[in-house]
Amino acid sequence: MHDDDAALALQALGWILSDEPRAERLLGMTGLAPDDLRSSLGERATLAAILSFLTAHEPDLVACADALQVPPAAIAAAAERLEGLRI
Numbered sequence: 001m002h003d004d005d006a007a008l009a010l011q012a013l014g015w016i017l018s019d020e021p022r023a024e025r026l027l028g029m030t031g032l033a034p035d036d037l038r039s040s041l042g043e044r045a046t047l048a049a050i051l052s053f054l055t056a057h058e059p060d061l062v063a064c065a066d067a068l069q070v071p072p073a074a075i076a077a078a079a080e081r082l083e084g085l086r087i
Contacts, residue, residue, distance in 0.1 A: 005078040008068070009047035012054060012075065015064045022060065026053050044082055051079035 017023045027034065030049045040046040054061045055076050065072040 005051075005081050006047055008070070008075065008078050009050045009082065010041065011068050012064055013041075013050050015067050016050065016053070016060075026050070029053055029056075044084075048079060048082035051075055051082060055079050 016026050027037065030037070030046075030053065032040070032046070032049075037046065054064050058072075061072050061075060065075055068075075
């Protein structure tokens with residue numbers, strides 16, 4: 001796991017959690033309860049799920065990328081690396 005990917009996932013989570021409906025959608029799609037999410041933030045699968053949540057909905061992907069000042073492709077590539085699809 002690249003440290004940059006983990007950092008990006010945590011930054012993205014902050015952006016996701018800044019909007020309650022979006023945060024609820026993340027929890028619903030991942031099946032994680034808030035405490036489970038919090039306790040698993042160091043796990044590769046959780047970080048991958050956070051970024052995959054964004055890549056599954058382009059408007060959120062683009063808005064998050066803008067907010068974090070990174071290209072949307074950087075988020076997608078980090079998601080793939082965390083999922084183990086790419087090195």
